Amino acid sequence: MLDFRRLEDIATQLAHEAASTDRKRGEAPRPLFDEQLFHCRSKLLVPCVNEIRDEIRALNREHKAGKLHPSRTQHVCERIVSQIQAVQRELATQQIRKNEPKRSAGWRKPIHELYQDLAQHQDWERRLAAMQRDKELMIARCTTLAEQQKMQKEVLALEGRLARCRTALAKIEKDISLRERKG
Structure with missing residues (x-):
């Protein structure tokens, strides 16, 4: 049985962390995730987390309406889990990236x-x-x-x-x- 409350709690926690990270870091130079994983081609984390939340809400609405089909449910759940894991990995690596040296245009190492x-x-x-x-x-x-x-x-x-x-x-x-x- 799907635990929508748990999924929503995870998404809420991710939303707070993503907002904080986006404020500190700003936009990435290119989209953060592959279009296979996220439909939005965002350079920020918040829109990605919003996409996760939208998927959870849509699945919950289908569940309440009694319109859940097992194959679709499995596919959407797997996608949501993959998206959550991707955002968690991105958040977990921020400290490493923060310590990487920035390269200016034209700068070349020997x-x-x-x-x-x-x-x-x-x-x-x-x-x-x-x-x-x-x-x-x-x-x-x-x-x-x-x-x-x-x-x-x-x-x-x-x-x-x-x-x-x-x-x-x-x-x-x-x-x-x-x-x-x-x-």
């Missing part, structure tokens, strides 16, 4: 610094992948649902960090390749 960045990111990638494997193994050893959910949340956060690390690695490799070709 090639030796790019190689240092590459080595650092490769090390981070290796360590994050190991941490993720360890957490995944720990999930099987969890004795309570709460422990399992906590561990799954940590795995998701690590997945997000690992994906961003790999994206940064690819960019550094591309920058090095371009610099070496130009001489």
